[in-house]
Each structure stands twice: as structure tokens, then as C-alpha cells.
Amino acid sequence: MATYKKILVGLDLSEDSSQVLKKAEELGKAFGAELSLSHVIEPLTFAYGGDIPMDLSEVQEQLQNQAKEQLQKASVPLGIPEERQHVVLGQPASEIHRLAEEISADLVIIGSHGRHGLALLLGSTANGVLHGAGCDVLAVRVHSEE
Known part of the structure; x- marks a missing residue:
């Protein structure tokens, strides 16, 4: 059985x-x-492709600040220091791959909603992470409260 020393959790x-x-x-x-x-x-310019004739940098900065706050709150019960809390801008699967390599992670843990049909065809972050990772990947099946 593999042993893991550094685990990157993608949330x-x-x-x-x-x-x-x-x-x-x-x-x-x-x-x-x-x-x-x-x-x-994901940068707002990815989502809107420059179709919106306005500066989105302030909105992007607010999104990043909110994400940092949420990640910090999630880190407290686990005792994870700030230097191991990463909020990055980019395409999720490729940024998780890059970060895993950068910190020498030997396991990446991500959530998977287990989508089917059209949602699966459109692609998922979990699938993208799985098919390009240089280390083991654990996709945790999450069940939404509905």
C-alpha cells in the first residue's frame, strides 16, 4: 500500500x-x-471571452479575496498554516497539476459529483485532474443535500 507524505486537496x-x-x-x-x-x-475573461466591455479586475480581486477567506476558514480546524493555503487563477485541472508538482504532492484529493450524460460530455474538473496528474488522485464522491 502506498504511503503519502504530502496531500494536495483541491476544493x-x-x-x-x-x-x-x-x-x-x-x-x-x-x-x-x-x-x-x-x-x-477561472479568470472572468475565460468565462466571458472579452464580450463584456468593462474592466473586470476589481470583481476578480473580490472573488480571490472571498476564496482566500473561505480557504482560511476551512484550514483552521485542520491546523493548516497560511503557506499551505493556495488560491490561484487559471484553468482548474492544469493549475492543480502545476501546484501538485510545485509542492511535491504524492496524492491529490478532489471532489466528484459523478455527473452523467451531457454534464459529463462537457467535462469535469475531476476528470481533468485525473487524466494529467503526475501522482495518485483520489476523487471523493460528494453527495449534494437536495
Whole structure:
């Protein structure tokens, strides 16, 4: 069985993130591993392709600040220091790959909603992370409260 020393947890900061954090905490304790948390924000220009004739930098900065606050709150119960809390801008799967390599993670933990049909065809972050990672990836099936 593999042992893990550095675990990168990719969070979307939704309510479902608590399920991913719980699994990461369990594995971190079981292996005595160091946990790092990450959240990737896609640039608004990616989403809108420059179709909006206005400066979105202030909105982007607010999104980043909110994400940092949420990641910090999630880190407190786990005792994760600020230097292992990463809010980055870019395409989620590629940024998680880059960050995992940068911190020498040997496991990436992400949430998976288990989408089917059209949602699956459109692609998912979990699938993107899985198919390009240089280390093990654990996709935690999250169940939304509906």
C-alpha cells in the first residue's frame, strides 16, 4: 500500500467541500501526511471571452479575496498554516497539476459529483485532474443535500 507524505486537496468551496475535507483529514491522519488546500478561480475573461466591455479586475480581486477567506476558514480546524493555503487563477485541472508538482504532492484529493450524460460530455474538473496528474488522485464522491 502506498504511503503519502504530502496531500494536495483541491476544493471548489461549495457546501460539498466539507465531505472532501473530511476524507482528506482522515487520510492525512492515517499517513501522518502534510495537507495543503487549493482553490482555483477561472479568470472572468475565460468565462466571458472579452464580450463584456468593462474592466473586470476589481470583481476578480473580490472573488480571490472571498476564496482566500473561505480557504482560511476551512484550514483552521485542520491546523493548516497560511503557506499551505493556495488560491490561484487559471484553468482548474492544469493549475492543480502545476501546484501538485510545485509542492511535491504524492496524492491529490478532489471532489466528484459523478455527473452523467451531457454534464459529463462537457467535462469535469475531476476528470481533468485525473487524466494529467503526475501522482495518485483520489476523487471523493460528494453527495449534494437536495
